[in-house]
């Protein structure tokens with residue numbers, strides 16, 4: 260059995276995309292300056308554009324989504340305070356403790372199988388300011404789409420309810436929008452509506468949008484100015500980084516609407532491995548099988564790269580570098596392998 264064609268089909272993550280030729284041309288032609296001096300026109304254009312897309316005052320370009328999250332959460336949670344988030348949130352599970360190690364804050368979590376907001380759980384968790392005896396909740400974080408919950412979308416109504424919950428308690432909302440573009444394309448919800456529910460967001464250009472690097476923190480002018488200082492402190496002040504901002508600008512022009520193709524490919528893969536495609540909101544398919552590492556190894560032998568995210572859970576991610584034909588070929592391979600594991 261083979262995936263068909265000579266090239267390997269890489270479904271491990273949407274971070275594996277390589278810049279297209281037109282994106283590389285845009286990068287080569289970028290006007291640049293020293294961004295630490297605030298003089299890179301391409302970075303300024305990107306920051307202004309992304310801030311406006313989400314209806315916020317300002318944005319800050321960062322090398323990674325993790326740094327954007329660390330700076331964003333630190334802009335609303337002080338050392339010794341806590342942020343509440345879902346148990347499998349990227350900020351809790353995959354940023355290697357940076358929020359505690361670097362920002363001196365703590366986290367408590369609620370659990371939801373689809374990574375959704377749970378206001379009842381949040382009501383239990385929420386800790387008001389009780390003086391010097393207890394850690395105080397300063398912010399609530401939501402992840403949309405939710406990576407480790409299989410790319411699940413958080414409904415806008417739930418985010419709006421979260422906003423109201425946070426306002427009543429005078430705490431901030433952080434939105435990890437690494438894949439907010441996928442949520443936007445899957446639901447048609449305007450980006451500004453997502454922006455309106457959050458005090459601060461982190462959004463990525465290097466996932467589904469296919470840029471080689473780059474994320475942005477989006478928020479109020481003051482918060483972004485403060486984050487600029489913290490970014491420099493962390494060694495994230497970059498110089499002629501307009502070459503990367505140009506890739507991001509190109510991606511915003513050309514790679515947002517096409518995410519619908521990735522979502523269709525993901526549904527095709529879901530069906531092949533016996534999952535109800537209706538539970539696949541966007542470009543991530545997470546499914547259980549008898550032995551995830553064994554399935555990963557057999558798929559690799561057949562020319563399809565996939566990832567184990569648990570002993571019995573496998574994750575497939577569709578992206579810019581997977582054509583519908585390759586998705587169909589991978590679906591055939593994985594369908595047969597899953598059926599033979601189940602047999």
Ligand SMILES: Cc1ncc(COP(=O)(O)O)c(C=O)c1O
Nearest residue numbers: 323324325326349402406435437
């Ligand atoms: C939901 C989410 N947030 C943040 C990040 C961090 O992005 P980066 O790998 O650029 O640090 C990721 C990475 O996959 C992610 O899935």
